[in-house]
Amino acid sequence: xxxxxxSLELASLSLxxxxxxxxxxxxxxxSKNTGGYLAIMGLISMxxxxxxxxxxxxQTFINTFYVQDSLALxxxxxxxxVAIFVNAMSxxxxxxxxxxxxxYFALTFFALTGMMIMASAAEFITLYIGLELMTFTFVLLTTxxxxxxxxxxxxxxxxLLSAISSGVLLYxxxxxxxxxxxxxxxxxxxxxxxxxxxxxxVWAIIMVLxxxxxxxxxxxxxxxxxxxxxxAPTPITAFLAVGSKAAGFVAFIRVFFHVFxxxxxxxxxxxxxxxxxxxxxxxxIALAQTHLKRFxxxxxxxxxxxxxxxxxxxxxxxxxxxxxxxxxxxxxNIGAFAGVTALVINTGHDRISDLAGLWKCSxxxxxxxxxxxxxxxxxxxxxxxxxxxxxxTEAIHQGYLWLAALAxxxxxxxxxxxxxxxxxxLSGTSEETQxxxxxxxxxxxxxxxxxxxxxxxxxxxxxxxxxxxxxQSFY
Amino acid sequence: MIGLSHYLLVAAALFCIGVYSVITKKNxxxxxMGIEFMLNAININLVAxxxxxxxxxxxxxxxxxxxxxxxxxxxxLGLAIILSLYRQRHLVAIDxxxxxxx
Numbered sequence: 327x328x329x330x331x332x333s334l335e336l337a338s339l340s341l342x343x344x345x346x347x348x349x350x351x352x353x354x355x356x357s358k359n360t361g362g363y364l365a366i367m368g369l370i371s372m373x374x375x376x377x378x379x380x381x382x383x384x385q386t387f388i389n390t391f392y393v394q395d396s397l398a399l400x401x402x403x404x405x406x407x408v409a410i411f412v413n414a415m416s417x418x419x420x421x422x423x424x425x426x427x428x429x430y431f432a433l434t435f436f437a438l439t440g441m442m443i444m445a446s447a448a449e450f451i452t453l454y455i456g457l458e459l460m461t462f463t464f465v466l467l468t469t470x471x472x473x474x475x476x477x478x479x480x481x482x483x484x485x486l487l488s489a490i491s492s493g494v495l496l497y498x499x500x501x502x503x504x505x506x507x508x509x510x511x512x513x514x515x516x517x518x519x520x521x522x523x524x525x526x527x528v529w530a531i532i533m534v535l536x537x538x539x540x541x542x543x544x545x546x547x548x549x550x551x552x553x554x555x556x557x558a559p560t561p562i563t564a565f566l567a568v569g570s571k572a573a574g575f576v577a578f579i580r581v582f583f584h585v586f587x588x589x590x591x592x593x594x595x596x597x598x599x600x601x602x603x604x605x606x607x608x609x610x611i612a613l614a615q616t617h618l619k620r621f622x623x624x625x626x627x628x629x630x631x632x633x634x635x636x637x638x639x640x641x642x643x644x645x646x647x648x649x650x651x652x653x654x655x656x657x658x659n660i661g662a663f664a665g666v667t668a669l670v671i672n673t674g675h676d677r678i679s680d681l682a683g684l685w686k687c688s689x690x691x692x693x694x695x696x697x698x699x700x701x702x703x704x705x706x707x708x709x710x711x712x713x714x715x716x717x718x719t720e721a722i723h724q725g726y727l728w729l730a731a732l733a734x735x736x737x738x739x740x741x742x743x744x745x746x747x748x749x750x751x752l753s754g755t756s757e758e759t760q761x762x763x764x765x766x767x768x769x770x771x772x773x774x775x776x777x778x779x780x781x782x783x784x785x786x787x788x789x790x791x792x793x794x795x796x797x798q799s800f801y
Numbered sequence: 802m803i804g805l806s807h808y809l810l811v812a813a814a815l816f817c818i819g820v821y822s823v824i825t826k827k828n829x830x831x832x833x834m835g836i837e838f839m840l841n842a843i844n845i846n847l848v849a850x851x852x853x854x855x856x857x858x859x860x861x862x863x864x865x866x867x868x869x870x871x872x873x874x875x876x877x878l879g880l881a882i883i884l885s886l887y888r889q890r891h892l893v894a895i896d897x898x899x900x901x902x903x
Contacts (some may be wrong), residue, residue, distance in 0.1 A: 451864050458871045462878055469882055477896045478886045485879050486832055486895075490823055493839035496868065497816060500846040501863075504809075507855035553901040565860065 331385040331394040334376055334402050335442050341368040342435030349428030356428035362417045365431040367389045369410045369438075376403050390512050391449040396796045400649060401445040401576045404656060408569045410437045411660045411771050415561040415667050418535045418765040423471045423559065432452070437463040437565065441573040449510040450499050454492070455576055457541070460573060461647050464566060468558040480557020487550045488540065495537020501530035511585050518588050531586060535600075538581065541574030544601040544634075548627050555623035560670055563619055564663035567626050567658050575633065575652065579645065582637065583800070590640060598638055602732065605631035609736040613743050618666055619677045621747070625702055628740060629655055635717045635733060638725040646797035647716040650790055652784050654701065654709035661698035661775035664768055665691055672762045678747055682754030688762035691701060692751055694772045703744035704737055710780035714791070808849035816842035818820045829886075833879045840872045 329336075345358070345365060349356040376399065384395040413434060420427050440463060443456030469481030503509055505527055506517040521527075540547040555563045586593060607627030614623035633655075636648035668691055669684075670676050685692045701708035714737060721730040766773075782789055819838030844865040851861025889894055894899050 451860075451867055454864075454865060455871070458874075462874060465878060465882070469885070472885065475889065476900050478882060478889060481901055482829060482879070482882045482886060482895075482898065483901070485875070485882060486829070486836070487822075489833075489836045489875055489879075490820075490839070493816075493819070493836060493843065496840070496843045497846070500843050501859055501865075503847060503864070504850035504854060507850075507858075507860075509860050556901055733811065 328385055328387055330379070331387040331392065331446075333379070334372060334406075334428040335439055335446075337368075337372050337375070338435050338439045338442060341365070341372075342432045342439065345428060345432035345435065349370070349426075356426045359417050361428040361431040362413055365413045365434065366410055369413065371408055373403060373410070376406065379798075380800070386448075387446075389510070391452055391510055393448045395799065397576070397579070397800045398446040400792070400796050401572060402442050404572055404652065405438055405441045405445070405569055405743055408565060408572075408656060408660070409434055410570075411664070411775070412561045412565045414767040414771045415564065415664055416559070417559055417767045418671060419559065419667050419768075420470075422724050423473065430467070432465050433463050434565070436718060437467065437569070439795070440714060441569055444573045445576045448512070448580070450502070451509055454496065457573075457577070458492065460570060461492070464562070464570060467562045467565070468554055468579065470562070472558055474557075476557040477559070478557075480554045483557075484550055484554045485602070491537050491540035491547060494533050495540075495754050498530045498533025498537060501526055501533070505530065511580065515585050515587065518585070521588075521590065523589065527589070528592055532596065534581060534586075535593060535596065536668075538574060538578050538602065542571055542578060542630050543627050543697045544600050544630065545607050546600070547625070548604070548607070551627060552620045554799045555615060556619045560619070560663055560667045563666075564660055567622065567663065568659050571626070571630070572652050572656070575648065576711070578637065579648070580801075583640070583645065594638065594640075597634065598726075598729065601631055601634040601638060602729070604628070604634065605733055605736050609743075613739070616678055618669070618678050618681070618747075621678060621743075622662055622666070625740065625744075626659065628736070629702070632714060632717055632733060632737070635721045635726070637731065638729065639717075639720045640724060641720065641724060642797045642801050643716075643794075644720045644724070645800060646790070646793040647713070647720050649793035649796055650786075651713040651717060653793070654713045654779065655787055657775045657778040658698045658701035658708070658710060660780060661694055661772060664700065664771045664775065665698065668762065668764050668768055669773075671765070671768075678750055681751045684751050685753075687760075688764070690769075691762060691764065691772075694776050695751055697746060697776045697779050699744045699748055701783070703741045707780065707783055709786070711780050712755070712783060712786045773788075804868055805849055805853040808853075812842040812849070814842075814843040815839075815845065826852075829883050829893050829895050830880070832895060833876055837872060837876065840868055844868055890900060 345361050386393050416681050437460055440456050440460030447453035448454055465481050465485045468477050468484055471477035506514050508514050543551045608624050608631055612624035633648055636644040666676055673680055701710035704710040704714040718730045816839055819835045822835035823832050847861040847865045
């Protein structure tokens with residue numbers, strides 16, 4: 327037993343419970359934003375504390391079921407940063423929708439705990455529990471706008487589809503258990519490294535791939551993404567787009583780089599096919615979207631395709647490119663969703679056509695949208711360009727020139743649709759005449775994410791070094 | 802003599818019934834029941850593998866207990882959402898939930 331390996335999870339869980347208990351004792355705590363300030367303060371101190379955790383050596387909690395290595399620590403810090411941004415975005419946004427804001431902030435802590443458990447799990451039961459803790463909390467958060475018809479519908483769709491996908495994942499896991507008699511990753515991989523390939527194993531790999539693919543919105547399993555993104559409260563959409571996706575990726579990395587490592591010849595053709603589909607469908611359907619959150623949902627599906635190039639490259643540099651891309655994807659998406667939040671607060675709508683004439687109403691908001699969308703499109707001064715560059719070059723190094731060429735071609739299509747949104751933003755006239763009111767917390771989120779997007783783009787050195795170090799110690 | 806393969810066949814059949822009802826049923830509650838079928842099929846799988854392949858450790862049984870617990874949470878969450886949707890829009894049919902599309 328090593329408590330320091332689970333210190334962040336314990337902190338997150340106890341802060342969540344504390345928020346609920348304080349809400350029960352003091353009614354004003356539930357109806358005001360106090361819970362949100364407490365949550366943000368707690369999260370910032372968790373982030374500072376996590377910097378003092380030993381990153382270089384691997385700690386385990388009980389046996390090897392739960393590991394705290396540098397990969398897990400990196401993802402946990404990523405989740406905490408997202409949670410800080412999400413809570414800060416929610417402060418003003420929630421006001422019209424609900425009287426009980428305290429519970430909302432408590433729930434974000436439980437989602438955070440689930441994601442952290444996923445990042446550290448080195449055993450399938452733990453992974454499953456973390457995954458379901460995260461999913462159920464996200465379902466609750468999705469349905470938080472009770473009066474909104476879209477919110478409940480999105481929540482039910484998310485719950486039913488994720489339950490089906492976890493059923494498929496579990497069937498695959500039960501087959502793996504039947505083949506090896508073990509559930510922890512290191513024991514399974516020692517059995518697999520000698521074992522032969524059986525049809526049952528192929529089934530198990532396909533089922534695990536589809537179960538985890540659902541979480542990262544791989545294409546045949548992406549159907550929930552646009553609906554849930556549209557229906558959920560906008561800060562939660564950002565949490566889903568960045569946090570839940572990153573949590574899916576860390577599980578994906580651990581399972582496919584470690585447990586299934588001897589069977590690359592089986593899952594690689596499948597993964598390549600799905601990546602091509604993801605790139606095609608994500609980018610092409612995004613062209614036809616008129617709703618800003620659905621548009622960002624399809625663009626996030628396309629980004630999963632780019633990130634999967636790093637998984638397909640299946641190398642140390644590929645892994646570091648994934649980690650680097652997830653960092654810049656975080657800041658670009660948070661900037662974009664914070665912009666949507668500000669738009670919803672001021673106009674009540676979130677269609678792309680509502681952006682028309684924004685330049686005249688609020689130049690600040692327009693600049694934030696501009697930076698975030700340019701980074702998502704991968705235009706040079708922003709971070710997106712460097713991230714895509716690393717992913718594509720590594721794919722070419724490993725001999726997937728055609729795949730990198732396809733991704734490059736489709737990212738040109740992506741540039742087109744991002745620029746269409748930017749054109750709507752800069753030109754056009756709007757009915758809105760009074761200037762936008764952007765609350766201080768939201769303004770701060772936007773400034774930080776835009777500064778990081780530009781900062782990583784201009785000076786990527788420290789961030790690539792960090793990603794490379796983590797990838798090195800994972801391999 | 803009943804062996805491992807009998808249990809696996811029953812579980813596979815149960816899983817397929819679950820998937821079938823998830824795909825074809827229009828009622829949200831029936832879909833939840835289909836999901837329960839799928840999860841219970843997995844439980845049979847796990848316990849049967851545990852008994853026949855690795856009886857010395859009870860990993861499979863522990864996993865099955867966790868799945869039962871999670872499934873209960875899932876159903877209560879699902880029913881709560883269905884109830885609130887019913888109060889709001891008087892519907893439990895999944896194909897009528899079509900505000901969100903494309």
